[in-house]
Amino acid sequence: MSTHETSHRRDPRLDRSRSAILSAAVELLSEGGVKAVTIDAVTARSGVARSTLYRHFPNNVELLAAAFQELLPPLRLPAAGGAPRDRLLRLVRAQAEQIESAPALAAVVWLATVGLTTDAPSDDERSRLAALRERIVDNLRGPFDAVLTECLGDRDIDHAAAQLVGPLLFNTLITRRPNDERFCARVVDDYLAGSG
Amino acid sequence: MSTHETSHRRDPRLDRSRSAILSAAVELLSEGGVKAVTIDAVTARSGVARSTLYRHFPNNVELLAAAFQELLPPLRLPAAGGAPRDRLLRLVRAQAEQIESAPALAAVVWLATVGLTTDAPSDDERSRLAALRERIVDNLRGPFDAVLTECLGDRDIDHAAAQLVGPLLFNTLITRRPNDERFCARVVDDYLAGSG
Amino acid sequence: MSTHETSHRRDPRLDRSRSAILSAAVELLSEGGVKAVTIDAVTARSGVARSTLYRHFPNNVELLAAAFQELLPPLRLPAAGGAPRDRLLRLVRAQAEQIESAPALAAVVWLATVGLTTDAPSDDERSRLAALRERIVDNLRGPFDAVLTECLGDRDIDHAAAQLVGPLLFNTLITRRPNDERFCARVVDDYLAGSG
Amino acid sequence: MSTHETSHRRDPRLDRSRSAILSAAVELLSEGGVKAVTIDAVTARSGVARSTLYRHFPNNVELLAAAFQELLPPLRLPAAGGAPRDRLLRLVRAQAEQIESAPALAAVVWLATVGLTTDAPSDDERSRLAALRERIVDNLRGPFDAVLTECLGDRDIDHAAAQLVGPLLFNTLITRRPNDERFCARVVDDYLAGSG
DNA sequence: TCTTAACCGAGACGGTACGTCGCGTCTTTTG
DNA sequence: CAAAAGACGCGACGTACCGTCTCGGTTAAGA
Structure with missing residues (x-):
């Protein structure tokens, strides 16, 4: 059965170049923010050719998404x-x-933005973006929801997440206030009081 | 003193061109989203010259902000x-x-984005953006907070806003779920139960 | 000595792949002109691998030459x-x-072009191109010269060819006029009158 | 009437950048041949921005044509x-x-080539190329035809040009022989003998 | 009424980034 | 061991915006 195994083994160069691209993108993202993750900058820093990059990521949006996920x-x-x-x-x-x-906030906001700033002419593009979104959000929410389930048993997890995380989001996005200990405690208590 | 008075009367052309720019920008914004509000597109549609546009708005960010505020x-x-x-x-x-x-969601998200994606080289730029933000947010929150105050008396308005609007934001940005009647009711009840 | 013999017998696969390449190239050449004879297009259409193609033809120029010769x-x-x-x-x-x-005109022109547009860095390359040229031109002129010799006996064949074919070339390349019956007759008569 | 005149005066920057582009292109053309006249190379050498170049010439073909005409x-x-x-x-x-x-040969051959290698999808493109051709050819033939007319009176100029220049072309393109004094004399004499 | 200075349109310009295509070299996997 | 499959570095292309700038022409303001 080694034939089967080997026939599915990936070309190692794919991994090498992909990781070179990604690490360069992550560096740039953490150093200079979204604006710094340019195709040109990534190719320059990673030493990977432009065409190679485009063989891995169809456009800068997907590259950025991958970089966020990595970061x-x-x-x-x-x-x-x-x-x-x-x-x-x-x-x-x-x-x-x-x-x-x-980074996390940036990721969320950027994700939301993508839907706004991208033309998304084709349904294909649109659905790929949706998939991208889902992937990142799941990645973020996965562990969170797991713990939530443990704590809350059979209660509505989505509602709980909205009640517990929404206010944090509001503070950060709208009022630019820090989510301090006291605020978090009130959020938790309000939720427990209401849905208890 | 008529000299003084008249010297301070604005040139009517200024208003004419500003409103031409803004209405074009608003049209483009509502038709094609953020991506469509291009300097070139705005000048083309409004019939206003590039230089005139830049006399009114220092860059495309502020133009977009103004368009959102209008929209x-x-x-x-x-x-x-x-x-x-x-x-x-x-x-x-x-x-x-x-x-x-x-539009409202777009505005909020875009606002949040601005701080992330803009290079913001100078502190000057940064503070102007902050002011811009504040202006738009105040514009959005003003009436909301007023009613809130009426309803809640001396309770913490900021906290109430976070508790009441945060979950809506979470649903729209993260889970992409609609904020239906039932959800809103739960949000309100949770808040009242907790902070009662 | 069978070893020696077999080592000199060509691998049949070589012929198979070569002819596959060539027929694909000829098809593309006649369908879409010079521009269509791309390495990628030829490999795609012929089902031959890139590396195999390069084992037969050192570069796209020689491939195109071979295609012209075939066509x-x-x-x-x-x-x-x-x-x-x-x-x-x-x-x-x-x-x-x-x-x-x-095709014939294209071949001639393209041949002339090759010397101009190719970088021709090495003398090696240059001489190979010259050989290529010669091969194709001989292929074209061979039968022509044979008949010419029959008709003209010991007269200067090269001069005759220049006098007889040159004007046709001029018409086609420079003035874009058709070489009609009358024109050809004048060309022949002029030549005979002059060199008689 | 000065209004009319001044309103038709061209922006001097147009001429400045156009000539900068052209001289750079001509330099590159004479130094390195057709292959050297790259958009990037021209912008680099001329110090003119890419977008400016494209405002003057719609593509590299027209740029090269202009360079040839200049050269x-x-x-x-x-x-x-x-x-x-x-x-x-x-x-x-x-x-x-x-x-x-x-250069002259290169120009002619290149011109002929353009029709072969360009996709020329639109009729628009095709006709512009034809105009380009005509312009360059006229530029080349103009003085030649003038003298020819003086010498030959009412004889067919096009035919004379074909008979006189065609053989030179044949020698240079096909046989790669020099057009020496003797050859030229024979060409002239043949023509005069035939059409006399 | 007549100047004159601000404002205007038009658009050229230098930049930066994008996504595409073709080349020729190279590695890996399969028959 | 050769062929396929195709990744890779390279370099050129044409496009889209940006923000700055240089031009004349027009028009509203103030004398």
Whole structure:
């Protein structure tokens, strides 16, 4: 059965160049923000040819998406055990911190933006963007939802996420206020009081 | 002193060209989204010269900001009177509808984006952007906060806004779900239960 | 010595791939002109791998040359016998027709172009191009010169060819006029009158 | 009436940048041949921006045509007077020399090539190329035909040109032989003998 | 009423980034 | 071991915007 295995082995050059591209893109993204992740800059820094880059990513949008996915730090999940309210609070705190750190917020906002600024003429393009979105959002929400489920049992997870994370988002996007300990606690308590 | 007075009267041409620019920009914005509001497109449609446009707006960012401000519909405020909970609910519903309608969301997201994607080389630029932000946000929040104050008395308005609007934002930006009647009701009730 | 023999017998696959390449190239050449004979297009249409193509032809120039050589129809030679003047006229007419038909002219022009547009960095390259040229020109002129010799005996063949074919070339390349019967007759008569 | 005049005065920058582009292109053309006249190379050498170049020339083909037109030396015309045969011979000699010098031949061949290698999808493109051709050819033939008319009176000028220049072309394009004095004399004499 | 200075349209200009295509070299996998 | 499959570096192309600038022409303001 080695034939089958080998027939599906990828060309190692693909991985080499892809990772070269991605690491260059991530560097540029963290150094200079979204604006810095230029096709030209990435090729220059990675030493990869333009055509090679386009063989991996169909356009700068997908490249940026991949870079974000690479850049985003995993959510620091609270240890299991303890009172549900405490655990929830720690979870929300972690989420707040992640949002506070530039990349995660940038990712979310940028994602939302993409839908606005891209022409998206073809349905093909549109659906690929949607897939992209989903992939990134799932990546972000996955661990969060897992813990949430543990804490809340059979309650509506989507509603809980909206209630718990929405206010953080509002603060950061609209009022530009920090999500401090007190605020997080109020958010958690309001949620528990309401949906208890 | 007529000299003084007349010397301060604006040249009517200024207003004429400014409004021509703005209406063209608003048209383009509502027709084709953010991407369509190009300097070239605006000058072409408005019949205003490039240099004139730049005399009114220092760059495309400010132009877009002005266009958004022009485009955003005012919040449909609930009539005074009635139970506070009902009024709050109607307020949140109106807000949800406004967010649902493309422009408002686009404005918010775009606003958030500006800070991320712009190079912002000088502090000057940065602060002007902040001012811009503030102006638009105030414009959006003003009427909302007014009603909120009426309903809630001396409670923390900022916290209330975060609790009430944040979840709507989360739904639209992250999960892409509609903010239906039921959801709004839960949001309001959770808030009232928690902060009561 | 069978080893020696077999080592000199060509791998049949070589012929198969070469002819596949050539027929694809000829098709493309006649369909879309010089511009269509792309390495990528030829490999795609012939099903031959890139590396295989490059084993047969060192670069696209030689490939195109081979395609032209394959494509060019043989000159329709006038039957032997008859008055020399008539035979000459029929020869010139046939040549005119061949020039009129796109490929022959294209070949001639392209051949001339090669020397101009190629970088020709090495003398090696340059001499190979010259050989290529010679091969194609000989291929074209061979039958023509043979008939010419028959008709003209010991006269200067090169001069005759220049006098007889040059004007056709001029018409086609410079003035874009057709080489009609009358023109050909004048060309022949002028030549005979002058060099008689 | 000065209004009318001034309103038609061209922006001086247009001439400045156009001549900068052209001289750079001519330099490159004479130094490195057709292949060297790259958009990038021209912009680099001329210090003119890419977009400016494209505002003057719609594509590299037209740029190259303009460069050729700039580069081609005028035909050294024979002084008036003297026997017609001598004058004709001097004219043909001059033409031979011009063809011998790279640029003229290159121009002619390149021109012929353009029709072959360009896709020319639209009729618009096709007709513009034809106009281009005509312009360059006229530029080349103009003085030549003038002298020819003087020498030959009412004879068919086009036919004469074909008979006199065609053989030179044949020698240079096909056989790669020099058009020496003796050859030119034979060409002239053949023509005079035939059409006398 | 007549100047005159601000404002205007038109658009050229230098830049930067994009996405595409073709080439010739090269590696990897398969028959 | 040769052929296919195709990744790769390279370099040119033509396009789209940007923000700056140079031009004349026009028009509203103030004398």
